[in-house]
Amino acid sequence: MEYLDFTIITGFSGAGKSEAVKCFEDMGYFCIDNLPPSLILKMVELFSLPGSKVKKVALVIDVRLGGLFEDLFAALNELDDKAVSYQILFLEASDDELIRRFKETRRRHPLSVSGQVIEGIAKERSILEDVKGRADMVIDTSGMRVGELKDKIRSSFLGDKADKSLLITVISFGYKYGIPHDVDIIMDVRFLPNPHYIEDLKMHTGEEAPVREFVLKRPETKVFLNKFLGLLDFLIPKYIDEGKTHFVIALGCTGGTHRSVVLAEETKKFLQKRGFNSTLMHRDIGKDFSSHDAKR
Numbered sequence: 001m002e003y004l005d006f007t008i009i010t011g012f013s014g015a016g017k018s019e020a021v022k023c024f025e026d027m028g029y030f031c032i033d034n035l036p037p038s039l040i041l042k043m044v045e046l047f048s049l050p051g052s053k054v055k056k057v058a059l060v061i062d063v064r065l066g067g068l069f070e071d072l073f074a075a076l077n078e079l080d081d082k083a084v085s086y087q088i089l090f091l092e093a094s095d096d097e098l099i100r101r102f103k104e105t106r107r108r109h110p111l112s113v114s115g116q117v118i119e120g121i122a123k124e125r126s127i128l129e130d131v132k133g134r135a136d137m138v139i140d141t142s143g144m145r146v147g148e149l150k151d152k153i154r155s156s157f158l159g160d161k162a163d164k165s166l167l168i169t170v171i172s173f174g175y176k177y178g179i180p181h182d183v184d185i186i187m188d189v190r191f192l193p194n195p196h197y198i199e200d201l202k203m204h205t206g207e208e209a210p211v212r213e214f215v216l217k218r219p220e221t222k223v224f225l226n227k228f229l230g231l232l233d234f235l236i237p238k239y240i241d242e243g244k245t246h247f248v249i250a251l252g253c254t255g256g257t258h259r260s261v262v263l264a265e266e267t268k269k270f271l272q273k274r275g276f277n278s279t280l281m282h283r284d285i286g287k288d289f290s291s292h293d294a295k296r
Helices: 017-025 038-049 062-083 095-105 118-131 146-165 209-216 221-241 259-273 289-293
Strands: 007-013 030-033 056-060 089-093 136-138 167-174 186-189 246-253 277-282
Touching: 007 118, 017 030, 017 056, 017 062, 017 146, 038 056, 038 062, 038 167, 089 118, 095 118, 118 209, 118 246, 136 146, 146 221, 167 259, 209 221, 209 259, 221 246, 246 259, 259 277
Parallel strands: 007 056, 007 089, 030 056, 089 136, 167 246, 167 277, 186 246
Antiparallel strands: none
């Protein structure tokens, strides 16, 4: 069987398992909520077959399964017998914290018969005691913000790759073709001289040396890059700390072929040097050429 990065997420109702699953999804895990324990080994065998595109799996298994939850230990023993590598993440919180969260959400505890949250918590503590003892990692989420929980999970499961959990997309675009949707930062670089009006540069793009040299040699370009990249250097770690997983930077000029392309390329280089996971897209590059040809 091929290696499978396999994690079981369990713990108390209201302790943050839903947010943990979202974090694992953002880290590229294939997540399944409340799979019956008797099916765990079959699932592992399926995803471990040669050619499987699923390499990382996270399962949420908790008391919502009712009597089926009791099958978890038998399933874990099966995994051990088959020498399947796995880890268990257990989330807990204090009684007061759990009660407060249930009151805020006005949800009923899955084990509460009378409707009293404390009754359900007491039953759950008894059921989960042995599972907690087998956990590889226990996180107490009492007083913990969602961003702090996600940061704890990312740092624990990604290690040195934690910064790469934020995907940064850099887009160059032309204002004449509309502003991109779902953008976090938009920079208007039309303050720079436009190569479009220089005959020798008009039919070249910002990916080509003549245009790049024209844009980058400008004193105002150097000042802009120093200030803009410095701002990103400050902001991006803060967004990572807050648990942001996708960050979009758009740089726009008139047609999206010259100035914005050059500066988007420089931004991508900067992000790469800093070790951030980034992609680059030139949305409108060359569109002006097509309209120019159509007029001829």
